[in-house]
Amino acid sequence: MTWEPERLDDQRHLGEGDPGGMLPAVAASAAHVRTGYRTAVEARLDRLADHGRPRAIVVAGMGGSAIAGDILAAVVGNGAPLPIVTLRSYQLPGWVGATDLVIAVSGSGTTEETLAVATQAVRRGCTLLGVGAPGSPLEAIATQASAVYVPVPVTGQSRANLWLLSIPPIVAAAALRLVSVEADLFERVARLLEDMAHRCRPSSESFINPGKSLAMDLAESVPMVWGSSPAASVAAYRLVCQLGANAKYPAIHGELPEAGHHQVEVLDGPMAERDIFADAAVRTLRLVVLRDVEEHPQVTRRREASLRLARERDVPVTELTAEGEHPLERMASLIGLGDYASTYLALGYDIDPTSVSAITEVKARISQ
DSSP states (O other): OOOOGGGGGOHHHHHHTOTTOHHHHHHTHHHHHHHHHHHHHHTTGGGGGGGOOOSOEEEEOOGGGTHHHHHHHHHHOTTOSSOEEEEOSSSOOTTOOTTSEEEEEESSSOOHHHHHHHHHHHHTTOEEEEEEOTTSHHHHHHHHTTOEEEEOOOOSOGGGGHHHHHHHHHHHHHHTTSSOOOTTHHHHHHHHHHHHHHHTOTTSOTTTOHHHHHHHHHTTEEEEEEESSHHHHHHHHHHHHHHHHHHOOOOEEEETTGGGGTGGGGGGSGGGOOOTTOSSOOOEEEEEEEEOSSOOHHHHHHHHHHHHHHHHTTOOEEEEEOOSSSHHHHHHHHHHHHHHHHHHHHHHTTOOTTOOHHHHHHHHHHHO
16 A cells, blocks of 8 residues: 555545545534434433432443543543543443443444443443434434433444534533533534534645645554543544544654643654655654643643753644634534544545445454
8 A cells, every 4th residue: 555645635535535435524514513412412411410420430432432422521620529430341330320420322322332331320220311323223222221311323333423413512511510611512512523524625726725625634653642631642542543443554642731731752763864865765653732821831841841842853843723612613624624634544545434444344253
């Protein structure tokens, strides 16, 4: 597989190289926000308040579905009066019990790990909220337990339906008065994602298209992606996940200030070396920093120092700044850009961004 940047402006290639429609799916993010909100309201998530405020919230999911829990925790923020934990596992922790809320999220509604956790939640007497495909095994578990379920119209890969799956837990948190959500917040997020879709549209040339530009930065490098706040870190983790799933491309995730205590050492390692006289191009490290306006002052200092260190060592740097006032808006701006970049990176390598052959093969092997 070779990187050919001219593919990004070849409209025929962008169509034929994306038979599963990942680019249109990313462009539908704004519609997913609106649909996710409407579906959550129609499911009457306000009923969760009848059980009182939970002791803790556990969001169970895998892959793209699990990021709904990370987004929820970042939206509620450090002022949350209870812990919000994302669980990527088959088993509930021992401390989870009847006073806790378990939100089981699965785009397909068939994810075995999530179904196992939802079943355990019911057995322990937890309040259960399900979010997933209608008519799925997850909905059956919720219905049998007389739990609230949000049937979202997921199509294609779950990772392409992030906002359909992420908005209902935020609506649930608002119903429990854990976070104040303005009436027009979701519409503002949708409009922001619409603007991103316009700027990153396939017909927009690489030199003005932020999604294509970021893909070109990442190509032929080993990206180390850092977030400078909880919200930016969610976007950084999402980008790393999307690079793996869409572009089949490895990347490293980190969050400041923690990354400054160990990952910064990579700037003095073998992947940071560049030989300008080498006969063939060699993949070298690239530091990608996702910035947020709500950085701790010491994090700002550490970020600035790390970027200076990278530049002094001739390590390529990409710095992106979140847009918007609310944490959900800022996450959406970074996530939307990353979703486009990972898809364009795949297409620049002539890789089908919707293919998941390795995942399918692993599932087949463990089911034998």
